[in-house]
Amino acid sequence: MTVAVALLTGVPGLSAGQQAAAAGAPGAYAFDEGAPRVEGALSTADAVRLEAGRTYRSTLPASGPVHYRLELDGASNVYVAATAAPPDGGGAAVVDGVKVSVQDGDGRSCDVDTTTFGAAASPHPVAASAAREISPRRSLCKNAGTYYVIVERADPDGKGASPDAWELELTTVSEPRPAQAGATTAPDAWDSAPPEPVTGEARRRAGGAGFAEAAPLGEGVWRDDIRPGQTLFYKVPVGWGRQFNATAELGSSSSGGTGFVPAALDLDLYNPVRGHVADVGIGYDGRQRSGSLSPLPHVAYANRHAPRSQVAAMRFAGSYYLVAHLAEKVADDFGVGPVPLTLRVRVSGTPQDGPGYAGEPVPPDVFAAGEQDREAVADGRE
Known part of the structure; x- marks a missing residue:
């Protein structure tokens, strides 16, 4: 424990929760050790390329989006996930979290996903994933070319949220098409009854x-x-x-x-x-x-x-x-x-x-x- 942490812990003005965060008891998010760092661009014109199958580290500012670039073929589905890791002990709003979207070269949306802190309003790592999916249900984003990944905070107004930048972990996955065409509708029936919880010695x-x-x-x-x-x-x-x-x-x-x-x-x-x-x-x-x-x-x-x-x-x-x-x-x-x-x-x-x-x-x-x-x-x- 550092001197600074020792001084913070037990200060009358801090709640027990704030003291625990100050003491660093929970520990920080463990990033992929082999992930290179890339910087998100303020404009798509300067966006750095993300390669399929790679994991990256980056930073998400308190406000405004950051941009990354994908070079895609016309046959594979590609999924990009952003895991946001807010600093311990910061503020958190119920509606805050991370938002990820994939757009084509004309700014048209291929997919968007948002994950928030939820009712706990406690800052913790959250992930959201958006896709360029080639599907008969989608008329856009089917062609090979340049696409863009946009990552931003889920709360656009920043009310009650931490003013600090967050660390990001970015992952990209490429899924090939099936060798043979299959069903184009989801299964219409499945066992939706709540299962019995597993019992036994832990x-x-x-x-x-x-x-x-x-x-x-x-x-x-x-x-x-x-x-x-x-x-x-x-x-x-x-x-x-x-x-x-x-x-x-x-x-x-x-x-x-x-x-x-x-x-x-x-x-x-x-x-x-x-x-x-x-x-x-x-x-x-x-x-x-x-x-x-x-x-x-x-x-x-x-x-x-x-x-x-x-x-x-x-x-x-x-x-x-x-x-x-x-x-x-x-x-x-x-x-x-x-x-x-x-x-x-x-x-x-x-x-x-x-x-x-x-x-x-x-x-x-x-x-x-x-x-x-x-x-x-x-x-x-x-």
Whole structure:
């Protein structure tokens, strides 16, 4: 602990949540160590190129968009995700977060996506993903050429938000077309009944501090601890034809504190290209509390044709990411110590063959079910 942090901690003017942030207890977002830094341009004319399959670091200013460039063929879908990592202890507005859009050379929108901090209004890493998708449902953005990625804050007015610049992690994924034409509509029926949560003895698994360090999980009950202001990352291999569900539980507090935080835990699910799928918020009063993600369809290529974004997001096999964030406000009522976190993960359904791509995705293993992750879960490696 530095002298500056020691002086901040325990200052009467700071709440317990602010003291925890000042002490740096939750830790910073863990960026991909091999990611080169690029600067977003204020104009498309100066935009630096992003290559498929690469991860980059950049910076998002407090106001105004930044631009990046893509050079695309006329056959592949390309997904660009921006993970925004606000500094610990800063301000946060419910409607703030990150917004990503892809546009063609004439400024026409191909896709746009926004992810916000949500009801917790607690700053934490959030990701949004936008695509150049070649689809019979889309009349634009089909041709080869230059496209632009625009990243900005989700709150255009900046009310109640941090005035600081945020760090960004940018990822790009290329998906080839199927070798054979398939269904052009989403499956019209799937088991949408809430599944029974998984039971049994919990196994310890420490969550990572970023997507690149996400801890592998399989079906089962998993136990961790999470501190106020901390965000933990986990990944679950989900193959074609499989159905995913997760329940999060906050254990009872041993601090002796009292109070109620209405949006204490935020659990988000992201797909293999970091597209937001679903989330659930859990209130906390010091007693055990739980919440489950809404039922999701089996993973299928044709889900992309669904009008509901939650269904459309279940379009890939690969690693799905569970991201758990405990609001800084929890420290005000229950102290800065960790709160027990239990994740009950279910992966059901009959495995199926994938679409049979006409080429290789970039990176090549992004839509694989994750054999290495399965092995890591099986032998207990952290």
